[in-house]
Amino acid sequence: MGKQTNHLRELAGRYRAGVCTPEEIKQINEWYDGFEEDGYPLPMEYDVERASNEAFLRAVRQVSLQERNGKIRRLLMPALKVAAVLAVVCSAALLLYKRNDGAPVVLYREVSALAGEKKRISLSDGSVVFVNSASSIRFPVEFIGHTREVYLKGEAFFEVSHKKEHPFIVHAEKLKIQVLGTSFGVKAYHPDEQMEVAVATGKVGVMPDRKSKGLVWMLTPGQQLRYSKATGQFSREQVLISDIKNWQQNILVFNFETLEDITRKLERVYAVKFTFKDRSLLKKRFQLKVENETLSNILKLLSISGDGFKYHITGRQVIIG
Numbered sequence: 001m002g003k004q005t006n007h008l009r010e011l012a013g014r015y016r017a018g019v020c021t022p023e024e025i026k027q028i029n030e031w032y033d034g035f036e037e038d039g040y041p042l043p044m045e046y047d048v049e050r051a052s053n054e055a056f057l058r059a060v061r062q063v064s065l066q067e068r069n070g071k072i073r074r075l076l077m078p079a080l081k082v083a084a085v086l087a088v089v090c091s092a093a094l095l096l097y098k099r100n101d102g103a104p105v106v107l108y109r110e111v112s113a114l115a116g117e118k119k120r121i122s123l124s125d126g127s128v129v130f131v132n133s134a135s136s137i138r139f140p141v142e143f144i145g146h147t148r149e150v151y152l153k154g155e156a157f158f159e160v161s162h163k164k165e166h167p168f169i170v171h172a173e174k175l176k177i178q179v180l181g182t183s184f185g186v187k188a189y190h191p192d193e194q195m196e197v198a199v200a201t202g203k204v205g206v207m208p209d210r211k212s213k214g215l216v217w218m219l220t221p222g223q224q225l226r227y228s229k230a231t232g233q234f235s236r237e238q239v240l241i242s243d244i245k246n247w248q249q250n251i252l253v254f255n256f257e258t259l260e261d262i263t264r265k266l267e268r269v270y271a272v273k274f275t276f277k278d279r280s281l282l283k284k285r286f287q288l289k290v291e292n293e294t295l296s297n298i299l300k301l302l303s304i305s306g307d308g309f310k311y312h313i314t315g316r317q318v319i320i321g
Contacts, residue, residue, distance in 0.1 A: 106144060112136035113154075116271035118248070123150075126161035127168065132247055134189070134268040155187045157200075157245060175227060176209040184219075185244045191264065198224035198244045208232075251291045252298070259284050262302070263320070270295045271316060278321025281309055 111131065113119045119131045124142045131137055135154020143166070152172040160168045162181025170177040172188035175195055182202025188195045197206050199219045206217045206225050217225050217234055224239045246253055252269065254262050260282040263274040272295065276282055286302055299311045299318070312319045 107141045108138055109141050110136055110138040114271070115268050123148075125163060125166075125168075128159045130157040130159075130248055132156060132268075133271075152186055152188060154189050155185070155247070157183070157185045157248060159183045160202075171209055174209055174229060176207050178205045178207075179203070189264075189268075192261075193229055195227040195229065196224055197227075198239055200241050200244050206234075249291070251289070252293070254286055254288045256285050256287050258282065259286060259302070259306070259320070262286060263318075266295060266298065272313075272318050273316060274318045274320060276320045278309070281306075281321055284309075 111119060111121050113131045113133055113135050115134045117133055121129045121131060121137065121139075123129065123139060125148055127148075129137055129139075129150075132155035135152070135156060137150055137152050137156060139150040140148075146165075147167050147169055148163070149169045149171065152170055158168075158170065158179075160179050160181050160183065164180055168179050168181070170186055172186050173190065173195065175186075175188065175197065177184070177186060177197055179202060182204060183200040184202075184204050185198045185200070186196070197204065197219065199221050201221055204219045206219065206227075207215055217236065219225055219236070222238055222241050224237050224244075226235045226237070227233075228235075243253065252265070254265075266272065267274060284306055286305060288298075288301060288305070290298055290301070295318075296313060299313070303309050303311060310321055
């Protein structure tokens, strides 16, 4: 076991130093491809170092334990496979390495905020992303090449570092948003019929995330673009710049929205599930603005302004009507 472990560490070290034989490089690439194709998000470098050490220790313990029972062959290879892959990824510096064909391999990380959560993420270029509830963002651990591209599901607010030669691009379902350095919000939840892009500072270009015939909407501070998934139509409007960050400050604003849309937002913020017994309430519209308010009080305010509809909260279940 000791010889095999040392061999794996030595091989990873040789790869990093650039002195591997073609056969050794092929072996490492096969390990890496197998790890990558499994579809697991790759952690940060310090996490891999810790996981690598833990994996080797587990392998040693398992084999030592089973050695006494004559079961080495059955457990040796699976344990070593996990340890070896982690060691190779860690020793290859995790962020980026050149494959033997010379092409760079970009490693991605995905961060999700569950319902009721918000997260702040720092990107390698100095940009910062604030991710709203029930949302996720996928981004390169290290940006390389001409563009800086990320992939958003849900809602986020971006503060992008200015890099004139390296445009920052957000892919959000059916839209592509491109900037050089600015701050803006994107709302692109899959169940929602509309998508929104609102600009706080700088200038933002928005276009369909597919081949288009030069259709680009340019937005400046205080402008918001709405996109209808059903019709493919865009509409631009003026908004208060302070309102773009409302959700980050736990402020909820409903501008003459249906109770169906309102409850969908409340599900994300409060991690609850709504059920409508009276479905005639789904399309009733409400206007309300609250800050740091409880779910119970929000429903009470909506009920008062909506002819007193009934609601009942049990744990994380809410029944309307």
